Structures are given as structure tokens and as C-alpha cells.
Amino acid sequence: MELSPERWHRLEAVFDAVADLPAEAQDAALAAACAGDDALEADVRRLLEHDRTHGARVAAVLDGVARLPAPDGDPDDAAVGRRLGPYRLVRELGSGGMGVVYEAARDDEFQQRVAIKVAGRAAFSPELLARFRDERQILARLTHPHIARLLDGGTTDDGGPWFAMEFVEGEPIDRYVAARRPDLPARLSLFLQVCDAVDYAHQNLIVHRDLKPANILVTDGAVRLLDFGVAKLLETSGAADPGQTRGGLAPVTPDYCSPEQLRGEAVTTRTDVYMLGLVLYELLTGARGQRADTTSPLALERSICETAVPPPSQAPDLAGTAQARRLRGDLDTIVATATQKDASRRYQSVAALADDVRRHLDGRPILARIDSPWYRAQRFVRRRWLPLTATAALVASLIAGVVATTYQARRAERRFQQVRGIANALMNQVHDAIQDLPASTGAQQTVLTTAVEYLDGLAREAGGDRALQLEIARGYLKAAEMAYSIERASLGRADEGRRYLERAAAILQPSDDGPASDVPLAIARVERQRIAGDLALEAARRDDALQMLRRGVEIGEATLAIAPDDPELLDAVHDTLVSLVSTFNADAAAAALIPRMVEIAEHRFRLQDDDLEARAQLAVSYSQAGNVAALREDEVAARGYYQRAVDAQTAIVEAAPDNATARRNLMIALANVADSALGPLSTASYTGSGGPLLPLADADRRVAHEAYTRACAQAAWLREKDPENDTSTFDYAVCRGRMAVSYPPGDGDAVRVLNDALDRLRPLAVRHAERVAAFEIEFRGALAERYRQRDALTLADAEWARVDVVLRDAVARDPKNYYVQRLALPIVQNQALTLASRRRRDEALRTGAHVAALADAMLARADIYARAPGWPPRARGWLADLHARLGDTEAARQARAESREMWRAVAARADLPDDLLKEARAQAVDGTPP
Amino acid sequence: MSEAGPPHAPGDITVLLERWGQGDAAALDLASGVVYPELRKIADAYLRRERPDHTLQPTALVHEAFMRLQAAGRLHFDGRRQFFALAAQLMRRILVDHARTVKAQKRGGGAAKVPIDSVAVYDPRAADEFLVLHDALDRLAAVDPRKGRIIELRYFGGLTLEEAAELVGVSTSTAQREQRLAEAWLSDALGA
Structure with a gap:
């Protein structure tokens, strides 16, 4: 075929125009495109003929030359x-x-x-x-x-x-x-x-x-x-x-x-x-x-x-x-x-x-454990600690969601383990995918799709094999759970998860009234309830979710009454309780399930007290219980649970001293104990007394100081192992910064330690703006308080000003960042009080109004902050005190009236914790000025 | 190997390939000087049937060369695309040499050494056919360099369609369309 650039381009144009047409349409199109140029038409026709072979001829020639024997004269002979x-x-x-x-x-x-x-x-x-x-x-x-x-x-x-x-x-x-x-x-x-x-x-x-x-x-x-x-x-x-x-x-x-x-x-x-x-x-x-x-x-x-x-x-x-x-x-x-x-x-x-x-x-047990669900769970927890380390009461709110996620990952792993024999190969892949969370959604999706194909194939062949059917159903449940977590990560809807849940349900349906003595069936049914509950929750059907989860616990408990020691059943029920407790922690009835959740974890542990996995579960159960207690601002109960989590984690670290993740979990547990002891944002500062923040009790401070000293030691170990890692840098800085709060008032070391922590955080701001902002607010607030105690007010003002900038930046970036707002609330309050005591009236009032705005913002997350409805009226009461201190009795009266009005509305609600209702009733009456 | 050259630092080829990418033609020569012997050595071993799995896939050779250079610390994984672009050219050159040597030997009357285990797969016309293909590919590249390049990358370098498309700077669908036409044209040039 003769080739000139012009001819080649015409050839290409015609070829491209007709190549994809159906055979019957090609001829006419070709003739039209060539417009009488017969040679061109013939050339394209031949190319179309060759096109059908998809380059096979070229490949064959290459293969041929490769098969040619080497010429003689091989030097090795x-x-x-x-x-x-x-x-x-x-x-x-x-x-x-x-x-x-x-x-x-x-x-x-x-x-x-x-x-x-x-x-x-x-x-x-x-x-x-x-x-x-x-x-x-x-x-x-x-x-x-x-x-x-x-x-x-x-x-x-x-x-x-x-x-x-x-x-x-x-x-x-x-x-x-x-x-x-x-x-x-x-x-x-x-x-x-x-x-x-x-x-x-x-x-x-x-x-x-x-x-x-x-x-x-x-x-x-x-x-x-x-x-x-x-x-x-x-x-x-x-x-x-x-x-x-x-x-x-x-x-x-x-x-x-x-x-x-x-x-x-x-x-x-x-x-x-x-x-x-x-x-x-x-x-x-x-x-x-x-x-x-x-x-x-x-x-x-x-x-x-x-x-x-x-x-x-x-x-x-x-x-x-x-x-x-x-x-x-x-x-x-x-x-x-x-x-x-x-x-x-x-x-x-x-x-x-x-x-x-x-x-x-x-026939002795092997020691390899590297791939155990426990190990993976530890890794997963580790990734998410940072937001959890801040103040216990605040952070507990976040934890609720975080721990639920952690549990999902743990369960995800364990389920796959259990579907061993069906999808074991995928297990390893799942493991690899999960390992790279959160950026590995694509990989997880691949694994999921493959797993489901596999399950579909098995489901067609399972026939009447009931045991296999149950395993397949559990495979689908696992797939539903994975799909749900992937879809949630990409903010999609849980449609795929629902589809797999339905496949599992279809297999389980005929056995819905099966005997409670059928343990494998009970396990599958409990899991089904739990996942269905999670999915209902996703669709904002909270009541349905609550009901499904409760039903899951019922089914499990009925079988536990017959088979109280089945580890898998205990796990399934425990998982369901964790779902209930972590999701409905504001609901007193759900919180009432905590003792049973802990009891099951403890029982499971006693059955296998040499099993690190069981011990790790126990630790998480305690942490979860502690989180809920902290969220309900029951610092004493929280500290008790956290302390038990520390004990469990300490035992794990002793058994596996080189395991970085175990050490990090110990660090987290210790930080939780310290934070619950410090309780710096407890209701004390919101009672409207108008005085300075209540000083910490010495005993609490000592508990916190000791816990943070131990936590810092773990953080230092981790940092030494992996100095380039952002997480270990964070850990260390945060442990140090939080520890400063536990120094006695007037101790100059606190200032040094806080500044050191801030210096360490600074380089991380580029990659982790949100987290650094939260810690900067927290640490600068603490620093300002230290300066205030020493009457270094210019220095304190500078820190407060900086808190204000960081806070406004964070909220501008994400107006729904309630976490930093809640975190800043007492700091801004402290600032306003200090301004008032210095008779800087306008600034004090402006800052006081900011406190009220922060308190109001919390209402948007009343689902998480159980006591949120109390904050706006409390803030008004506190504002009234501020006005009174500044000598403006009229403004004080108005603010108090507003507060009372708000308290009355709160007192009329039925869905709030008892102690909040009690406070509301008291304030609605007692707030009346004499 | 006569061209022992200066000592090689880890990743040296990567650097040369980068310089080549930035328009430094001399860097390409230097890189070829390193890559060619490596590729040649592997290809020779295959062609002499030293490997049990003796059906040679040019692309597999290129990958093996890549692995070896990388394992030796002379190539970073990041440089793989440029490496495969270069290796595709070199592989083609090696196969052309091979085909020519076999032909020359036949003409000179020296019987090629045919290992017993490969008698069945030897097609004597293969050398001629390959040289026709080589020639046709040159002619194609003369009027449409990009299509020539795509074929070379795909068939001699073992790049995927996506990788080849990225390297020549077109979309995957364009590369696929162009490869299709080029294949049809080359098949035609090869004759019946």
C-alpha cells in the first residue's frame, strides 16, 4: 500500500468513520466516504478485513522470530x-x-x-x-x-x-x-x-x-x-x-x-x-x-x-x-x-x-498470631485514637461513632475468619485492604465483589446442606457489612449492603422460628439483626434500628441460656450490645445494657484467659462502657471502666512487649483514665456561679499526672520506633500537652511543656489542619489559664486571641465542626470572665455573647451531646452573672428571664436524662429573682 | 562487556531516563548503553534455549530486565514507563539482529543449532517475515510516528494500552483506535 502523509490521513479518516459500523452498513458508508476514489475504497476494505483479526498476524510474526533457534557458535560449548x-x-x-x-x-x-x-x-x-x-x-x-x-x-x-x-x-x-x-x-x-x-x-x-x-x-x-x-x-x-x-x-x-x-x-x-x-x-x-x-x-x-x-x-x-x-x-x-x-x-x-x-x-498450638483479628483490630483502633485523646467529656461524643466503626472493623474481620472454608482466600485480601484504611476503598470494593461472586456461586451449589447454607448466609452478612462501611466512607447510600443483607435473609428466613438450641443458626440470626440494625440506622430509621438490635440481643440471649459458653455466640451478642450501647448512648435504657455487655466480655475472657483476642475484646468493652459513662458526664464511673481497660491493656503489653499497637492502646487507655480524672469541662463551670473555673482536686490531679506520665512513656517508645510517623508525633505531642493540665497551679513547667507540645504540633498542621486546630485550641486555652493564674495577662490575652483565630478558621472551614466549638466553650468563657474582672466591659460582653453562641450551636448535635439542651439556658444564666458583675442590672435581669424561659422548655421535655430534667425544673423556678 | 563504564549509583538509569525525558538526547545513549547489554544477556539466554520455558515473549524479557536492574538498585520503580519506552526500542533492535544473524547463517550454509526440544516449533520463514514487519513499521512511523510508537510500546515493550497512551500523550480510546488501524495496516503489509 503506497503511503504519503495525505493519503494516510484520508485512509485513517475513512477507516475510523466506518470501522465500528455494523457489517451491513459498512459498504454503503464506505462508498460514500470514498466518493469514487476506488483505490482508497479497496485499501480501506482490505484494512477492515485485517481488522477482524485484531493484530493476530503481527503477534504471530513476533512469536515466530522469538522461536528461531540461536545461531551456532555458542561460546559455552x-x-x-x-x-x-x-x-x-x-x-x-x-x-x-x-x-x-x-x-x-x-x-x-x-x-x-x-x-x-x-x-x-x-x-x-x-x-x-x-x-x-x-x-x-x-x-x-x-x-x-x-x-x-x-x-x-x-x-x-x-x-x-x-x-x-x-x-x-x-x-x-x-x-x-x-x-x-x-x-x-x-x-x-x-x-x-x-x-x-x-x-x-x-x-x-x-x-x-x-x-x-x-x-x-x-x-x-x-x-x-x-x-x-x-x-x-x-x-x-x-x-x-x-x-x-x-x-x-x-x-x-x-x-x-x-x-x-x-x-x-x-x-x-x-x-x-x-x-x-x-x-x-x-x-x-x-x-x-x-x-x-x-x-x-x-x-x-x-x-x-x-x-x-x-x-x-x-x-x-x-x-x-x-x-x-x-x-x-x-x-x-x-x-x-x-x-x-x-x-x-x-x-x-x-x-x-x-x-x-x-x-x-x-499437635501443640502454634504461636503465629500475626494475622489475628485482634492484631487487625489494634491497628484499626490505632488509626483513630487522636480525636479521642482530647478531653474525655467532649471526646466521648466523638468516640461513640468512632468505637462503633472500630467494632465494625473488628467484626468484619472476625466474620470472615468464621466463614473459613468458603472465603478464606479472600480473608487475606480483606486483611490487606483493611490494613490500608482509609484510603483503600477501591481495593476493598474489589475484594467485596470477588467475595460476593464466590458466595453467589456457592449459594447455587449449596443445595440442602444446611450447615453450608448458614455459612453462606454469614458470608453475605459479612459482605453487607463491608459494603455498608465502604459506601459510608464514600458517602454513598447503603444499597449494596442492603442487597446482600436480603440474600442472607432469604437463606435464613425458613429457619426464623428455628429452635433456640441451634447455636450456629442463632449466631447467624443475631448477626443479621445487628447488621439490619446498622443499615436501618443509616437510613435514619432509629426506632427500627433500636428494635432490630434489641431483637438480636433477645435471640442471642435465648440461646445463651442453653449454650452459655459458646465463644462465637458470645461475640455476636457482645457485638450487638456494643452497637446498641454506642449508638443509643443518650438513651438511658440502652445505657442500662452496659453491665450486661461488660459481663459477656468478662465471661468470654474467663473462658479463654490466655487468649489475647478475648482480652482485647474485654479492653474495648471497658473502654466503650467508659466512653458512655463519660458522655453522660459520670466521671467516676468512666474512670473505673477506663482503669479496667488500662489493666487489660497492660496485660496485653506484657504478653507482647514489642507490639506497637498494643502499646498505643495502653497509651490511649491511660489517657482516658487521666482525662476522666481531670474532667476539666464538667458541669462545674456551667453552673452559672460566674466564678473562675473550679480548680482540680489534688487527688484527681495526681491520678491524671501519674496516668499521663505512663502514657508519655508509651508515646516516647512509639516515637522512637517510628520517628517519621505523623501519628507517633501527634501522640507524643498530645500526651505532653495534656499532661501539662495535671501540673499544680503555678508550676512553671506546665507553660514549658505546653509550648513544647505546640511546637511539636506545628509542622503537622499542613497535613492535618483539623486535628492540629483542635489541639491548638485546647493547649492555648490551658496556657492562657496558666498565664492568668500568674497575672501575666498580656501573655494570656495573646493566647486567647490565638484561640479565637484558630476557632473561627476551623468553623469557617467546616461550620459543622461542633467538636472545636464545644472544646473552645469553657476557654472563651474563662476569657470573658477575666475581661470582666479587668472591667473591660465591651470586650467582656462581646466575648460573653460568643459563649452563648457556642452553647446554642451544640443543640444541632443534641443526638450526641445528651446534655446539650441544658447549655443555652445555662449560658444565659452565666451571661446574667457577667452583666451583674459589670454592674448592668437591667441586662442581667433580661438574661436571667431568657434563661428561665429556656429552662422551662427543657423541663417540659420527656426525652432527657433525669438529672438534666431535675436541673431544668430547679432553674425554671429558682432562677426567679427575689 | 566492553562498555563497563563508570560505577553506577543506585537509580542511575532513572536519572538518565529523566534527563532523556527533558530532551537530553545524550542521556538516552547512556541509558541504552546500560539497558541494552542487560536486555541482550537475557534475550540471548532465552534464544539459546537456556531457559526451560523457552517460548520467548519479548515483553516478558523486557520485564525481566526491568526487574533485574531494579533489584540491582539501578532503577527506581517510578521510572518504569520511560524504561519500558526505551526497552521497547532496544528489544526491537535485538530481535532484528537475531533475525538477521539467523538469515546470514542460513545463507552461509552453516546449519543453525537446533536444540532437540525446540525442533517442532521452528519455522524458517520467521526471520524473513519479521524483517518485513520491521521494515513496514519503519514506513508507518515515517508517515505517522505516533502509531509506530504505540505499536512498538505495546508489542516490544509490553506496556498496557493505558500505559502506552499515557506515554505518547493521548487518551486511551485514541490509542486503541490508532493501534487498531496500525495493526490492520501492518497485517496488510505482511501479505497473505
Whole structure:
């Protein structure tokens, strides 16, 4: 086809115009477009013909050239017969990415058969040669019955390195297992031999870096590892920087490549742990645990760095076999732990991996727990602590929502665990997705969609298998829960979640009047009620939600009466109670459920008091109870619960001292105890007395001080572990700043500590404006109060002015940021009182009006702030006092009348906490001036 | 390798590729000097049937080269698109060399060494056909450089449609349309 640019463009225009038309319309359109240019028409016609093959011809030609055999004259052929050091090359044994392997003989008095590996040519500097020699000597010292010894090495005439190794006659372990089909214990003991060899090398500070079946030979039932450290040697020969510890130039087989090697990160002994995990997978299933997808760079990265190694029990060839059942549980967990993408979450040593395999062989419980729901829950809680650390009473309001979210995540995880055998593979993916919350909505959606496809398939095949149907129903419930949380995160509606809930309901419906003695059914029904309740809540049908959740508790309690010790049932009921309590915490009847919620968590813990998960649940139950008590401004009860949460978390940290998340949770619990002791925003300052903020009792201050000292110690530990992390910077700054409040009045250290905390927060403001604003308000307010106590009023004014700026900015950014408004309220109040005492009348009144406005704003969140309706009239009463102090009796009278009016309206309501109603009735009468 | 060159710092190729992206043609030469031998080495191993999985996918080779350079700390993952753009050109060059050598050998009478396990898949016309394709691709690129580039990136570099589109600076749908026409035209140029 002749090609000129003009002709080409015409061709393109016509082709594009007709290519997508249906065949019958193409002819006419083509003739019209070519307008009599027959040659053009013929050309386009041919192109359309070829278009039907979708480029198959081009691909075939490329494939053809690739299959062309290489021309003769392969230089390696000449190598046979050649001498390297004392050895003579006898024959080529094989070749791979690293080079060619020969059998060679030493024909002096030693008469030794060896394998020699000749790597590709490389340029050597004297320095590198020296390093290469050193490395070789280290390797030559490795003597272990399961390691093929490195005997000698050197460089060829053209500069390529070679190594002589003990000649091992044997079969690669994968082929050995495929051919002889040893039973499971025999496979595991082969694997343990491999582990022993690798562990021995690690003791000698040598990492293999290229463990794969081809490098593990079996002779008479004993394994021998080849190529130990060779990858490193090759790296040495190719690396310019002798000190670099990066993955080697030596190619690592993609199917066995670890994430850190792909990313070019440091290779450690845990890299070998990863590869051993893959080898174990292969020994157990006969299939590869990792399949590198080389279709695109992104796919490659995903397949190695993101796609979790599936549980061996889910290997396609094993589906439904006895072998799959034997792998489920321990061995799944062992492989999953060894092949964690994040090296720090793998077994910390090969010895630990081997130990768990031995434990499994002996029928003892394995130690791997890394992937437990508990662990994940801790991670999740950790992400959300910061808003919780501020003042207990304020923060409790936020916590209600936050803890509910936390629980959802915990439940989400646990449910999937329970649908083990159906969606175990997805579990791991779910885990990965959840791990990256909150920015991983896309990934979660993928997992969810896959899970549902899987469940749909199973549902079609379940037939009359009732147990399986129940599991599927629970799978759908889990899917509903996930969909709900994803949709909520993206502010969507919960339609998808509802759809899955309906599928679960359809399966469960026929059993709605099933016997209470059917425990699995009861669990599924309780879960269904809980999720339906959450979804109803989403649709703002609070009454329905309340009813559904209560019904869930009823169903659960009926079965608990028969099976009081079933852990899963206890969990399900506990979860439902947490939903009830955290959502309807302003409702006295819901709050009355707290003792039962705590009782169940305690009972569950007593059943398994060595179980960290049960203990963690208990801790969260206490925290939740504490939050509700704090929200109801019952600081004494709150402190009691928080203290128990501290005890539980302390025990967890003692059991797992290196677990950063456990330490952080302990820090949170301690901060909660301190905050409830401080109770700085308790009703005391709103009683309209008009005096200064009530000073803290010394005993309370000491409790807070001690708790914050301990919390700060945990924060310091965390910061040291991860100094670049914003969260640990926050934690530390906030612990320090909050601690200042617990210093005695007049203690100059408080000012220093607060300023230090503010300095630490400043760099975070760019990325976390909202949180920094809240803490800045809190800390500057505290600072102003300290200055006021010392009569440094100019300094105090500067801090208050700054609070005002930060507050107005935050509200301008988000008018619904009630949190900062509630936080600022007593600070502004303190400012107004100080101004009044200085007779700065206009400023005092302006500031006082601001207090009233902040109090009014709280009404918008009366659903969270149970006592919110009390604040506007209280603020008016307080304003009346302010006027009186300024000598304006008329304004004081008006404000008091307004306050009384408001109190009367409050007193007429039935839906408020008793003590608030009592206050309202008293104020509506007693507020009358004499 | 005669071109041992100066010591390489980690990520050196990435830097060269960036400079290339900013219009520094000399940087491309330097980068090619590093990437070509690597790619060549891997391709040779495949072509000599040193690998058990001996059906060569040019794109798989490019990915392997990428992995190796990256693992050696000489390439950052961020630089992958430019790398694949460069490697696509180089891979094409390697296959052209390969096809020419095989042809030359046949003409000179030296029988190509055919490993036993690959006898069945050897098609002697493949070298000629490939050179026709190579030539046609050059002609296409002469009148419509972007379409030539898209084909090269997709077939020799293993980039996805989205990646190729981004690299040549068009939308995915445009790239798809252009690839389609280019494929049809190349199929036509290859003859029956």
C-alpha cells in the first residue's frame, strides 16, 4: 500500500468513520466516504478485513522470530574440556539465568567430582575481586549436612566468576515430592531439614536470597541446599558499592521473588523466611504459591508486593480433599505468616518458622498470631485514637461513632475468619485492604465483589446442606457489612449492603422460628439483626434500628441460656450490645445494657484467659462502657471502666512487649483514665456561679499526672520506633500537652511543656489542619489559664486571641465542626470572665455573647451531646452573672428571664436524662429573682 | 562487556531516563548503553534455549530486565514507563539482529543449532517475515510516528494500552483506535 502523509490521513479518516459500523452498513458508508476514489475504497476494505483479526498476524510474526533457534557458535560449548583452577570441565549439566553449570573433576591426588557454576562475564576492579574472595571464604566455612559446600572459586580468563561446589546427585524437592508422594508429616520433616540448613547459615550471617525448589535437592530422603550465598556473591561481583545491601544483580526467579527484592530494598534473613514460606506452600500443594504476572510492570508489582499468597488449603487441586482439611488452620497460618508482604510481620527467624512447624507436627498450638483479628483490630483502633485523646467529656461524643466503626472493623474481620472454608482466600485480601484504611476503598470494593461472586456461586451449589447454607448466609452478612462501611466512607447510600443483607435473609428466613438450641443458626440470626440494625440506622430509621438490635440481643440471649459458653455466640451478642450501647448512648435504657455487655466480655475472657483476642475484646468493652459513662458526664464511673481497660491493656503489653499497637492502646487507655480524672469541662463551670473555673482536686490531679506520665512513656517508645510517623508525633505531642493540665497551679513547667507540645504540633498542621486546630485550641486555652493564674495577662490575652483565630478558621472551614466549638466553650468563657474582672466591659460582653453562641450551636448535635439542651439556658444564666458583675442590672435581669424561659422548655421535655430534667425544673423556678 | 563504564549509583538509569525525558538526547545513549547489554544477556539466554520455558515473549524479557536492574538498585520503580519506552526500542533492535544473524547463517550454509526440544516449533520463514514487519513499521512511523510508537510500546515493550497512551500523550480510546488501524495496516503489509 503506497503511503504519503495525505493519503494516510484520508485512509485513517475513512477507516475510523466506518470501522465500528455494523457489517451491513459498512459498504454503503464506505462508498460514500470514498466518493469514487476506488483505490482508497479497496485499501480501506482490505484494512477492515485485517481488522477482524485484531493484530493476530503481527503477534504471530513476533512469536515466530522469538522461536528461531540461536545461531551456532555458542561460546559455552567450547568450555567443556577447559580447566578452571584445579578442575577440568567434564560436561554441561544445565544452565539458568545465572550462568552455566558443569560437572567437573579434580584430577590431581584429590580425585573429586564437583559442580562448577560459571556466571556471565563481568568487569572486575581489584577491590571487587578482593571482596569476592572474602565472601567466598565465608561461604566456604559453611559446613552443614544439608548444605552443599562451596569448595573453591575464581574468575575465568574473560573475567567471569566461577564457583566449585560439592557435586550433589539428587532430585529437586518439588519433583521428588511429586514422584514419591510422601505423606504430610514426611513432607514437613523434609521442610524442617531445609529450615535447619537455612537457620544454620543465618547464624553465620549468610542469607540465601534465592531459595526455590530447584536449589533444594533430595538424595535418599536427605535434603541438600545448593547455591548458598551465591546470589550475594554475584551481587558483589556486579555491585559498584561494596557496602550496599540491596538485592543482587543475580536474577531471582519472579515466582519466588520477595517484595523487598522487587523493590530493591534491603535483603534480610526474613527474605529467606518469605521464600521458605513459598517452598512450604509448594511442598504442601504441589502448586506455586506466588505467580508473578509479567504482563505489565504494574501487574508484576501487584502480583509480588500485593497479592497475598493464598492459604494452601485453598489450592485449586486440593479442593474438597482430605489434604485440604489437614492444611486448614495451622498450616494455612504458618504459610500466611511466613509470606507476609511486610517483612516485619513475618516470622522473625527461620527458627521461629521451624518451631511452629514442629508444634504443628506435635499437635501443640502454634504461636503465629500475626494475622489475628485482634492484631487487625489494634491497628484499626490505632488509626483513630487522636480525636479521642482530647478531653474525655467532649471526646466521648466523638468516640461513640468512632468505637462503633472500630467494632465494625473488628467484626468484619472476625466474620470472615468464621466463614473459613468458603472465603478464606479472600480473608487475606480483606486483611490487606483493611490494613490500608482509609484510603483503600477501591481495593476493598474489589475484594467485596470477588467475595460476593464466590458466595453467589456457592449459594447455587449449596443445595440442602444446611450447615453450608448458614455459612453462606454469614458470608453475605459479612459482605453487607463491608459494603455498608465502604459506601459510608464514600458517602454513598447503603444499597449494596442492603442487597446482600436480603440474600442472607432469604437463606435464613425458613429457619426464623428455628429452635433456640441451634447455636450456629442463632449466631447467624443475631448477626443479621445487628447488621439490619446498622443499615436501618443509616437510613435514619432509629426506632427500627433500636428494635432490630434489641431483637438480636433477645435471640442471642435465648440461646445463651442453653449454650452459655459458646465463644462465637458470645461475640455476636457482645457485638450487638456494643452497637446498641454506642449508638443509643443518650438513651438511658440502652445505657442500662452496659453491665450486661461488660459481663459477656468478662465471661468470654474467663473462658479463654490466655487468649489475647478475648482480652482485647474485654479492653474495648471497658473502654466503650467508659466512653458512655463519660458522655453522660459520670466521671467516676468512666474512670473505673477506663482503669479496667488500662489493666487489660497492660496485660496485653506484657504478653507482647514489642507490639506497637498494643502499646498505643495502653497509651490511649491511660489517657482516658487521666482525662476522666481531670474532667476539666464538667458541669462545674456551667453552673452559672460566674466564678473562675473550679480548680482540680489534688487527688484527681495526681491520678491524671501519674496516668499521663505512663502514657508519655508509651508515646516516647512509639516515637522512637517510628520517628517519621505523623501519628507517633501527634501522640507524643498530645500526651505532653495534656499532661501539662495535671501540673499544680503555678508550676512553671506546665507553660514549658505546653509550648513544647505546640511546637511539636506545628509542622503537622499542613497535613492535618483539623486535628492540629483542635489541639491548638485546647493547649492555648490551658496556657492562657496558666498565664492568668500568674497575672501575666498580656501573655494570656495573646493566647486567647490565638484561640479565637484558630476557632473561627476551623468553623469557617467546616461550620459543622461542633467538636472545636464545644472544646473552645469553657476557654472563651474563662476569657470573658477575666475581661470582666479587668472591667473591660465591651470586650467582656462581646466575648460573653460568643459563649452563648457556642452553647446554642451544640443543640444541632443534641443526638450526641445528651446534655446539650441544658447549655443555652445555662449560658444565659452565666451571661446574667457577667452583666451583674459589670454592674448592668437591667441586662442581667433580661438574661436571667431568657434563661428561665429556656429552662422551662427543657423541663417540659420527656426525652432527657433525669438529672438534666431535675436541673431544668430547679432553674425554671429558682432562677426567679427575689 | 566492553562498555563497563563508570560505577553506577543506585537509580542511575532513572536519572538518565529523566534527563532523556527533558530532551537530553545524550542521556538516552547512556541509558541504552546500560539497558541494552542487560536486555541482550537475557534475550540471548532465552534464544539459546537456556531457559526451560523457552517460548520467548519479548515483553516478558523486557520485564525481566526491568526487574533485574531494579533489584540491582539501578532503577527506581517510578521510572518504569520511560524504561519500558526505551526497552521497547532496544528489544526491537535485538530481535532484528537475531533475525538477521539467523538469515546470514542460513545463507552461509552453516546449519543453525537446533536444540532437540525446540525442533517442532521452528519455522524458517520467521526471520524473513519479521524483517518485513520491521521494515513496514519503519514506513508507518515515517508517515505517522505516533502509531509506530504505540505499536512498538505495546508489542516490544509490553506496556498496557493505558500505559502506552499515557506515554505518547493521548487518551486511551485514541490509542486503541490508532493501534487498531496500525495493526490492520501492518497485517496488510505482511501479505497473505
